[in-house]
Amino acid sequence: MSRRRSSLAPLDDDDLLGEILLRLPPQPSSLPRASLVCARWRSVLSDPQFLGRFRKRHGKPPLLGFFTGDVGRRHVFTPVLGSPDRIPAARFSVPWSRKGYDRWDFRGCRHGLAVLVNDRGRGVVVWDPLTGQHRHHRVPFSPNPRYGIICQSSWQWHPAVMCTNAEHGHAHGDCFLSPFKLVLMCNGPTHAFACVYNSVSGAWGNIISTATPTNILSRPGILVGNALHWLFRGGGGVLVFDTEKQSLGVIDKPAEINVTDCWCCQLLRTGDDGNLGLAVLSKDSKPSIQLWKRQSHSSGVVEWVLLQKTIQLEGLFGSGMFSASINALMVGYDEDSNEIVLSTYVGVFILQIESKLFRTVSKRLPLDDKMFYPYKNFYTADLGEGNSPPSSARSSSSSELSPINAQNREPLPPVNSGTREEGRLCALASTAGGMPSWSQERGVTGKLVQVVAAEDGLLAPPSRYVLREENRPTAGAEPAKLTIPIVDLSLLAKPNGVEEAAKLRSALQSWGLFVVTGHGMPKEFLDEILDATRKFFHLPLEEKQRCSNVIDGAMFQNEGYGTDRIDSDEQILDWELLHEYTIQIGQVTMDVLKAMAKLLDQKEDFFIDMVGERFKSYARFTYYPPCPRPDLVNGLKPHTDNSVITLLLLDKDVGGLQVLKDGHWVDVPVLGHDLLVVVGEGMEIVSNAVFKAPWHRVVTSVDKERVSLATFYQPEPQRIIGPPGALVHEKRPAMFKKCLVQTLADGYWDAFAVGERTVDFLNVRIDAEADGKLELESVATNS
Numbered sequence: 172m173s174r175r176r177s178s179l180a181p182l183d184d185d186d187l188l189g190e191i192l193l194r195l196p197p198q199p200s201s202l203p204r205a206s207l208v209c210a211r212w213r214s215v216l217s218d219p220q221f222l223g224r225f226r227k228r229h230g231k232p233p234l235l236g237f238f239t240g241d242v243g244r245r246h247v248f249t250p251v252l253g254s255p256d257r258i259p260a261a262r263f264s265v266p267w268s269r270k271g272y273d274r275w276d277f278r279g280c281r282h283g284l285a286v287l288v289n290d291r292g293r294g295v296v297v298w299d300p301l302t303g304q305h306r307h308h309r310v311p312f313s314p315n316p317r318y319g320i321i322c323q324s325s326w327q328w329h330p331a332v333m334c335t336n337a338e339h340g341h342a343h344g345d346c347f348l349s350p351f352k353l354v355l356m357c358n359g360p361t362h363a364f365a366c367v368y369n370s371v372s373g374a375w376g377n378i379i380s381t382a383t384p385t386n387i388l389s390r391p392g393i394l395v396g397n398a399l400h401w402l403f404r405g406g407g408g409v410l411v412f413d414t415e416k417q418s419l420g421v422i423d424k425p426a427e428i429n430v431t432d433c434w435c436c437q438l439l440r441t442g443d444d445g446n447l448g449l450a451v452l453s454k455d456s457k458p459s460i461q462l463w464k465r466q467s468h469s470s471g472v473v474e475w476v477l478l479q480k481t482i483q484l485e486g487l488f489g490s491g492m493f494s495a496s497i498n499a500l501m502v503g504y505d506e507d508s509n510e511i512v513l514s515t516y517v518g519v520f521i522l523q524i525e526s527k528l529f530r531t532v533s534k535r536l537p538l539d540d541k542m543f544y545p546y547k548n549f550y551t552a553d554l555g556e557g558n559s560p561p562s563s564a565r566s567s568s569s570s571e572l573s574p575i576n577a578q579n580r581e582p583l584p585p586v587n588s589g590t591r592e593e594g595r596l597c598a599l600a601s602t603a604g605g606m607p608s609w610s611q612e613r614g615v616t617g618k619l620v621q622v623v624a625a626e627d628g629l630l631a632p633p634s635r636y637v638l639r640e641e642n643r644p645t646a647g648a649e650p651a652k653l654t655i656p657i658v659d660l661s662l663l664a665k666p667n668g669v670e671e672a673a674k675l676r677s678a679l680q681s682w683g684l685f686v687v688t689g690h691g692m693p694k695e696f697l698d699e700i701l702d703a704t705r706k707f708f709h710l711p712l713e714e715k716q717r718c719s720n721v722i723d724g725a726m727f728q729n730e731g732y733g734t735d736r737i738d739s740d741e742q743i744l745d746w747e748l749l750h751e752y753t754i755q756i757g758q759v760t761m762d763v764l765k766a767m768a769k770l771l772d773q774k775e776d777f778f779i780d781m782v783g784e785r786f787k788s789y790a791r792f793t794y795y796p797p798c799p800r801p802d803l804v805n806g807l808k809p810h811t812d813n814s815v816i817t818l819l820l821l822d823k824d825v826g827g828l829q830v831l832k833d834g835h836w837v838d839v840p841v842l843g844h845d846l847l848v849v850v851g852e853g854m855e856i857v858s859n860a861v862f863k864a865p866w867h868r869v870v871t872s873v874d875k876e877r878v879s880l881a882t883f884y885q886p887e888p889q890r891i892i893g894p895p896g897a898l899v900h901e902k903r904p905a906m907f908k909k910c911l912v913q914t915l916a917d918g919y920w921d922a923f924a925v926g927e928r929t930v931d932f933l934n935v936r937i938d939a940e941a942d943g944k945l946e947l948e949s950v951a952t953n954s
């Protein structure tokens with residue numbers, strides 16, 4: 172500090188003035204406002220050295236807002252500060268595209284840096300929202316195909332970024348991308364892999380892996396000391412990655428806790444001693460947050476301890492905010508301040524765990540299942556220099572630090588390299604649970620039905636396949652001779668497709684399914700798909716089992732045949748075919764969903780928005796061998812689908828699918844190259860039961876085998892779906908409770924096993940009585 176002349180008034184002394192201005196609060200408007208006083212003040216305030224000292228002095232940057240959204244959804248910046256500190260949302264708009272198949276997911280913020288990952292594992296980006304600088308990295312590995320990966324949807328990328336600046340007094344938020352560590356964790360149903368990028372060496376380290384009991388929740392890892400922690404679903408415990416020792420392991424979670432969904436459990440960094448903690452939100456009539464802490468005893472034993480400090484939410488917020496079955500969701504966490512973000516029916520709040528003090532984020536946002544990623548930084552609006560990176564950071568490799576545009580990203584890996592890059596398609600083969608059906612079974616011990624059917628001299632199906640008399644396909648009258656409705660998709664899309672829309676309306680209203688013509692998929696292509704399917708089922712058993720989803724006797728994932736562990740060129744061709752098919756069928760699905768939305772006088776993306784951009788499509792191939800006694804068995808037992816909609820490509824030569832209409836089974840004829848659209852229970856929920864999922868089943872043939880390919884279109888697993896406000900009104904109350912998609916998916920096979928609909932089995936339907944009262948006619952139409 173220079174010597175001061177005592178004759179100067181304090182504010183005339185530059186050093187003293189600097190000392191005084193350092194004490195201004197770190198809010199975004201502080202420095203810009205002070206800089207309006209005069210040119211001299213402005214010059215002091217915009218001096219990079221002053222700004223560095225200002226950040227150091229304050230240490231912790233203020234919370235500017237949240238990046239909100241969820242995996243698979245667009246993310247936006249939601250400012251939390253009031254005027255004059257409020258930062259416009261557009262200032263931090265997330266620049267990565269979420270279009271088509273090139274989807275980037277925002278996955279967290281730490282130390283003023285944000286991290287995004289491509290959902291197909293094509294890259295990871297560290298982004299400084301303040302300066303717009305970013306680094307794009309190609310992911311350094313693919314999960315090993317040996318672990319059964321056939322689609323990336325069951326292997327998820329969990330990136331985490333952290334500043335590693337160890338300089339004394341360094342204030343995070345002032346990190347400007349250097350130096351940092353980027354941790355990339357990839358977790359599937361059986362294993363986790365981790366790898367660390369160090370910005371100083373500019374290189375990725377070794378790939379470390381460990382066996383895991385299941386998938387982890389799709390939430391940012393919590394940094395405690397040097398270790399990142401993620402919570403497993405169900406009873407799996409906690410996955411720990413030590414970023415210094417580079418070790419990956421699994422620790423227990425409190426035995427009493429069952430991690431049912433990601434909105435009810437949150438790992439913590441406890442404020443008092445920086446230990447790992449866990450907050451569990453109970454959904455009882457008296458909602459509360461139970462707190463656990465991991466404590467080490469002098470004996471060296473480390474265990475979870477339940478803290479006395481249970482937080483009663485009603486006491487804090489008043490009881491008005493809690494209703495129905497879901498009272499609040501934990502939608503975010505700030506590990507620096509140990510604050511949980513709670514979304515409720517009356518707004519979004521931040522709750523500080525130690526003090527139990529809460530602040531309001533917004534009273535306008537309704538209960539919503541999107542994540543809130545807190546973003547903290549020193550932001551000094553309009554100070555020019557102040558918001559630019561210091562020159563040292565700016566001079567580092569310009570090819571790495573450059574404005575964001577599509578061109579400067581690394582090239583995408585070739586589609587054929589190593590593991591498949593397919594993001595959302597899961598292939599499975601047929602049914603499981605309950606009375607076995609006469610179709611190719613999956614994961615069922617004993618002989619496969621195809622093997623049974625091929626046994627010489629088989630006169631009747633083994634007893635385990637034979638249905639009780641009242642359940643046999645022939646128990647009712649002869650199938651009714653009715654014509655399944657047909658809708659021409661190419662006409663529907665035309666501006667004057669009124670007639671076709673009327674047909675669609677009538678089909679949905681009275682059948683819940685319809686035949687689609689005019690879908691534009693070439694006949695040869697569809698033939699090729701079915702031929703490949705048939706060929707696959709005709710492969711020797713050992714070969715099929717090589718791609719089975721059962722490894723070492725345990726079923727480990729939802730996917731089975733058609734895996735990525737492809738050995739022959741012919742099979743690669745099959746997979747490419749399926750990939751192409753999903754793209755094309757995806758387009759048909761979108762068109763159908765748009766037309767259905769228009770029937771309800773909603774904008775065309777109404778249903779598409781509700782199920783999310785990261786919807787899943789499952790392709791299920793089913794093989795029905797000939798059966799000597801079709802009258803005794805089900806090819807596939809009566810069921811409703813748990814999809815939003817299902818698109819079926821049926822065998823060109825052999826029928827067998829039947830739909831229940833007004834209490835009678837009706838044959839779906841052989842459709843050639845037309846497709847069949849079937850409404851699923853998911854659609855029933857999101858249309859508030861305006862559209863209904865029909866019961867259907869498959870009967871077998873004495874002498875002909877049959878194949879089919881069903882593509883199930885499902886919402887994002889972490890979404891909560893329910894009847895949307897636009898379809899709920901006085902005359903038609905909500906017919907379903909809000910429900911996590913994953914819960915519906917998990918309940919499906921249990922419901923199937925006992926012959927129930929999932930919504931009934933899980934008790935998601937609210938008012939069975941009122942169901943069906945509203946006809947489609949009473950909903951306005953624009954067609």
Ligand SMILES: O=C(O)CCC(=O)C(=O)O
Binds near residue numbers: 793812869878879881
């Ligand atoms: O094979 C068929 O025709 C129908 C298959 C089906 O309904 C299903 O997989 O859910």
Ligand SMILES: [Fe+2]
Binds near residue numbers: 810811812817867
């Ligand atoms: Fe079905």
